[in-house]
Amino acid sequence: MPLxxxxxxxxxxxxxxxxxxxxxxxxxGVILDMREAFxxxxxxxxxxxxxxxxxxxxxxxxxxxxxxxxxxEASPLxxxxxxxxxxxxxxxxxxxxxxxxxxxxxxxWASFSAEYPRFRMRDDREVRCYAAAADIAAGKQPGKxxxxxxxxxWFAQRELDDGCLYAAGLLHQAGVLPYxxxxxxxxxxxxxxxxxxxxxxxxxxxPQAAPDVAAIQQSPIRYLxxxxxxxxxxxxxxxxxxxxxxxxxxxxQAAQQLDSKWxxxxxxxxxxxxxGVIGKWSALALSDQANGxxxxxxxxxxxxxxxxxxxxxxALRAGDWRSVQRAVDAMQDASADDGAWVYWRARAQLAQARxxxxxxxxRAALERLAASAGxxxxxxxxxREELGQPLVPPPPPAPLTAEERESARRHIGLNRAxxxxxxxxxxxxxxxxxxxTNLHVPGGMGDRELLAAADFACARQVWDxxxxxxxxxxxxxDFGQRFPTPHRDAVVRQSQAIGLDPAYVYGLIRQxxxxxxxxxSGAGASGLMQVMPATARWTARKIGLDGFVPSxxxxxxxxxxxxxxxxxxxxxxxxxxxxxxxxxxxxxxxRPRNWRNGPVLEGxxxxxxIPFNETRDYVKKVLSNTTDYAGLFSGxxxxxxxxxxxxxxxxxxxxxxxxxxP
Numbered sequence: 001m002p003l004x005x006x007x008x009x010x011x012x013x014x015x016x017x018x019x020x021x022x023x024x025x026x027x028x029g030v031i032l033d034m035r036e037a038f039x040x041x042x043x044x045x046x047x048x049x050x051x052x053x054x055x056x057x058x059x060x061x062x063x064x065x066x067x068x069x070x071x072x073e074a075s076p077l078x079x080x081x082x083x084x085x086x087x088x089x090x091x092x093x094x095x096x097x098x099x100x101x102x103x104x105x106x107x108x109w110a111s112f113s114a115e116y117p118r119f120r121m122r123d124d125r126e127v128r129c130y131a132a133a134a135d136i137a138a139g140k141q142p143g144k145x146x147x148x149x150x151x152x153x154w155f156a157q158r159e160l161d162d163g164c165l166y167a168a169g170l171l172h173q174a175g176v177l178p179y180x181x182x183x184x185x186x187x188x189x190x191x192x193x194x195x196x197x198x199x200x201x202x203x204x205x206x207p208q209a210a211p212d213v214a215a216i217q218q219s220p221i222r223y224l225x226x227x228x229x230x231x232x233x234x235x236x237x238x239x240x241x242x243x244x245x246x247x248x249x250x251x252x253q254a255a256q257q258l259d260s261k262w263x264x265x266x267x268x269x270x271x272x273x274x275x276g277v278i279g280k281w282s283a284l285a286l287s288d289q290a291n292g293x294x295x296x297x298x299x300x301x302x303x304x305x306x307x308x309x310x311x312x313x314x315a316l317r318a319g320d321w322r323s324v325q326r327a328v329d330a331m332q333d334a335s336a337d338d339g340a341w342v343y344w345r346a347r348a349q350l351a352q353a354r355x356x357x358x359x360x361x362x363r364a365a366l367e368r369l370a371a372s373a374g375x376x377x378x379x380x381x382x383x384r385e386e387l388g389q390p391l392v393p394p395p396p397p398a399p400l401t402a403e404e405r406e407s408a409r410r411h412i413g414l415n416r417a418x419x420x421x422x423x424x425x426x427x428x429x430x431x432x433x434x435x436x437t438n439l440h441v442p443g444g445m446g447d448r449e450l451l452a453a454a455d456f457a458c459a460r461q462v463w464d465x466x467x468x469x470x471x472x473x474x475x476x477x478d479f480g481q482r483f484p485t486p487h488r489d490a491v492v493r494q495s496q497a498i499g500l501d502p503a504y505v506y507g508l509i510r511q512x513x514x515x516x517x518x519x520x521s522g523a524g525a526s527g528l529m530q531v532m533p534a535t536a537r538w539t540a541r542k543i544g545l546d547g548f549v550p551s552x553x554x555x556x557x558x559x560x561x562x563x564x565x566x567x568x569x570x571x572x573x574x575x576x577x578x579x580x581x582x583x584x585x586x587x588x589x590x591r592p593r594n595w596r597n598g599p600v601l602e603g604x605x606x607x608x609x610i611p612f613n614e615t616r617d618y619v620k621k622v623l624s625n626t627t628d629y630a631g632l633f634s635g636x637x638x639x640x641x642x643x644x645x646x647x648x649x650x651x652x653x654x655x656x657x658x659x660x661x662p
Contacts, residue, residue, distance in 0.1 A: 027056045028423055035425055038065035057419055060091040061428060071098055076111065090413060090435040093120045097127060104130030104163050109137040121439045125153035126163035133167045136174065147176040155185060160197045169204045179205040183237040188304075190217070191244050191277060198241070206234050213241065220246040224257050230265045239266065243274045251282040255293055269302040276307035283314040284611045286598055290314035291323065300330035309335070312344060316605045317598070321351040339379035340608065342369050347386070363387070374447075374474035378620040381627060381640040382604060390637035391627060397476040400452055408452035411436065418460055426516075433457075433465050437472065447473040454481045461486065464514035483628050486515050487528070487556065494560050500568045503633055504578060507626030508567065508585065511618060517556055526553050529563025538662045539566045573657040578643050579603050582622040587615040589661035596647055603644025 030052045037045040046066040053062035067074060067082050079099055086092040096119050103112040104127070112134050119127065132146050150171055154164035168185075171177035182205045189197035195217040202209050216223050220242040230236040239262055247254035255278050263271055279294035294311040297303060303311070308327045315323035325348035328341045335341060346362035346369075353359045369383040373394075381391055408414060413436035420429030437453055438444040445453065454470035457463070463484050470481035485491075485506060495502040512530040513519040525532045531539075533550040539562050540548035552558045567585055574580040574592070583592040595610060607623070610616035627640045650656055 027053070031056060031058045031062060031425075032423065034062050034065055035428070038069055041069060043069045057416060058423070058425075060086050060089050060416070061420065061425075064091040064095055067095060068098055071095075071102060090416075090432045090440075093435070094431075097121060097124050100124075100127045100130065101163070104133065107137075109134045113138065120441075121435065122442075123439055125156060126161045128153050129161075129164035129167040133163070133170055136167075136170050142171055142174050142176050144176060147171050151177065151181055155188065157197075158192070158194070160194075160200055165200055165204075168201075172204055179233070183240075184304075186213070186237075186241060187244055187273070187277075190241050191248060193248070202237075209234060209238060212238050216242045216245050220249070221253065221257070224262070230262070236266055236270055240270050240274055244277045247274075247278045247281045251278050251285065251287070251293070252289065254278050254281075255289075268298055272297045272299055272302035273307075276303040276311070279314060280307055280310040283310045283317075283609070286317070286595060286609065286611065288318075288598070291318040291320055294323065294327075300326055303330065305331050305335035309341070312341065313609050316344065317601065317609050319599075321348040324348040325352070339369055339375075339377060339383075342366075343379040343383055343386075344608075346383075373476060376477060376624075376628065378624040378640070381624060385639060385641050391631060391640065392637050393479045393628070393631050394477050396480070397447075397451060397473075397478055400448075400455055404448055404452045405455060408449070408456040411453070411456075413440070414453055414456060417465070418457065418462055421462055421465070422460075430465070434468070437469050444472065445469075447475050451476075451478060451481070454478070458484060464516050467510070467514055479628065479632060483510065483625070483632055484515065485629075485632075487560070490557055490560055491564075494557075494564050498564060498568050500564055500571070501626070501630070503629035504571075504622075504626045505564055505567065506629040507622050507624075508582065509563075510625045510629075511621045517559075518554070527559035527563075528556065529559055529567075531559060531563050531566070535566055535662055536562045539569070542569065570658070570661060573661055575657075577603075577645060577647060578626070579607050579619050579623060579645075580647060582619045583610060583615055584658070584661065586618045587612055589658045591615070593656065593658050597649050600646055600648030602641075602646055604641070606647035607644065 030049055034046055034049050034053060037049065043066075046069050050062055050066045053059050056062065063082060063086065067078065071079075079095070082095055083092050086095075096115060100112055100115060100119060101124070103109075103115070112130060116127075116131055116134070122128070129150055132142065132150050135146065136142055150164060150167045154168050157164055168177055168182065172179070172182060182201050186198040186201040189195070189201060190213075195213065198217075199210050199213045202213055212223070216238065223242045224239065224246065227235075227239065230239045243254050243258055243262065246257065254274075258271070258274055258278065262274075266274065275293055275296040279290050279297070282290035282293050290310075291314045294314055297311070300308060300311070308331050312324050312327040315321070315327060324344055328336055328345040328348070331341060336345075342365055346365045349362035350359060353362070366383040366386055369380055370387055370389060372380050376394070384391060413432060417429045417433035417436065420426075420432065422429075436445070437450060444450075450469045450472050454466045454468075457466035457469060458481055463486055466481055466484060470478055483506070491505055491509070492502045495505045509515060509528050512525075513528050515528065517528055519528070519530065520526050521530055523532065531553045533553070536550055536553045537548065539545075543561075543565050545561070548558075553562060567581060570584045570589060571578065571581040573589070574584065580592045580596065583595070591612070595606070601609070607616065607619045610619060623640060623643055626643060627638045631638045
């Protein structure tokens with residue numbers, strides 16, 4: 001049954017009144033009890049407590065939890081009443097998102113189509129896929145644009161979902177999503193070890209092939225050696241899937257299979273993809289064979305941007321600048337415009353230049369990257385150093401006016417977000433904050449609004465939201481907001497006491513916890529410096545901290561004491577290499593100990609070749625942060641390149657001190 005449609009104008013923060021919060025004993029306790037009941041799925045408790053939350057500033061959250069918990073059995077009138085009662089709030093659009101997902105799952109296209117135009121966030125990929133399906137159900141002929149959007153959303157989904165799979169199937173039946181795209185999704189899924197997702201994608205084109213996909217997942221080498229040929233497109237695709245799966249287990253064995261048997265039986269684009277995946281997994285193992293495997297790709301345009309990125313990394317590691325440039329040139333526009341590939345393409349062109357004429361275009365590209373007004377990340381800094389420009393903090397923006405500050409402080413949504421965070425409902429508060437700064441209107445807040453929102457969060461010492469809002473400004477940077485220094489006395493005192501650069505410590509803390517003192521990772525790391533219990537115990541013994549128990553890492557000063565000492569031990573044991581010590585802090589010392597083997601590389605190339613996406617991003621951000629904090633502390637120009645240094649194997653006979661690190 002469709003939702004009754006009523007003309008509800010979205011409210012704006014200025015038209016809403018923030019109810020005065022009830023006393024902590026009566027009001028805040030009710031809210032916390034309701035959040036716990038929502039976590040447990042206790043519908044009866046939520047319904048019983050909801051009347052007690054009336055009038056609380058977080059009442060929209062309480063009402064959302066109560067209705068969300070029973071949404072599948074709620075009537076359309078109840079949903080519409082909630083949307084009208086909380087019009088203009090994040091919770092209204094959050095529930096609309098949930099309702100649209102439910103309507104799509106039920107194939108209730110009338111309800112979906114009536115409510116979708118009011119969906120403000122438009123950030124849910126599955127909802128966008130359902131929107132394409134709803135158009136087809138309404139008799140609209142799907143076009144290339146709809147197919148491209150579904151493809152982007154479906155390819156971005158890491159888990160099996162109903163909406164994008166269903167929309168992809170409809171578009172395939174309509175003839176606008178060719179079978180090659182279905183198999184490409186299966187390739188990506190199997191490489192990511194998501195066999196259920198791979199089988200679902202294959203089933204849209206060849207449902208009878210499910211046993212083959214299962215056999216490939218179980219033993220790709222057995223599947224390959226048991227087949228005689230690949231005559232049809234389906235059999236060729238299955239062979240490619242088997243080669244991909246084998247490459248994730250043993251890239252050299254997959255290369256031998258492709259070279260000895262399958263290369264002549266596959267068409268050129270499938271063969272290129274297979275060599276690309278083999279090259280990628282060889283590059284992930286930091287093998288010297290990787291660049292050679294990529295050289296067997298006959299047409300770079302047949303590869304995905306992810307494979308091209310790994311081709312570029314392998315070529316960087318091999319010093320093959322020509323291949324670096326070719327890989328970046330073949331990327332799609334969005335990837336090629338990424339700062340990393342703008343920088344490395346320019347470096348590749350400069351390395352091959354024979355005169356000033358050849359250097360003009362890459363220097364212009366570096367100048368555009370260096371001139372970014374709203375960003376000063378890892379590659380922007382490297383571009384500036386390549387051009388001989390000093391790394392200094394940019395001039396601050398014009399000060400906020402009293403009106404701008406007051407507008408942020410009276411903003412209902414920002415207030416509700418910070419109140420939720422203050423009550424310990426960080427996840428809910430962060431989502432609401434991000435909605436108002438990023439999603440409430442297309443493109444999010446303007447730069448001056450973001451500056452004021454960041455100022456508001458900083459004043460409340462909610463540092464992660466301060467940084468988050470400030471980082472979104474595009475036309476200027478406020479370094480004081482982006483790189484705050486809470487707990488400065490404690491951090492600087494402890495860092496200096498053990499001979500550690502406070503800028504390095506702040507650069508790491510900013511990346512680890514964004515200064516959230518009660519931060520806790522899924523792996524169990526705690527506090528400002530995200531210290532693991534086992535690491536804390538080892539470090540405490542190492543520095544002679546008597547009476548230490550793991551619960552002490554939740555104390556701010558103890559967390560700083562343990563974290564800084566471990567970082568200093570890692571830095572010393574890795575011969576003062578800041579990128580290697582940062583990698584050890586994030587991924588454990590054993591991995592960078594292995595990653596250093598091979599050729600001696602400039603630090604930026606070594607960092608770009610780190611096999612773990614998280615650690616690669618982490619090292620680059622920690623070193624970039626460190627450079628910014630050093631500039632703020634000293635007031636002098638800094639160098640990121642000098643901090644990166646070079647990375648390579650230990651000299652013959654040199655002891656590996658890092659062996660003792662846990």
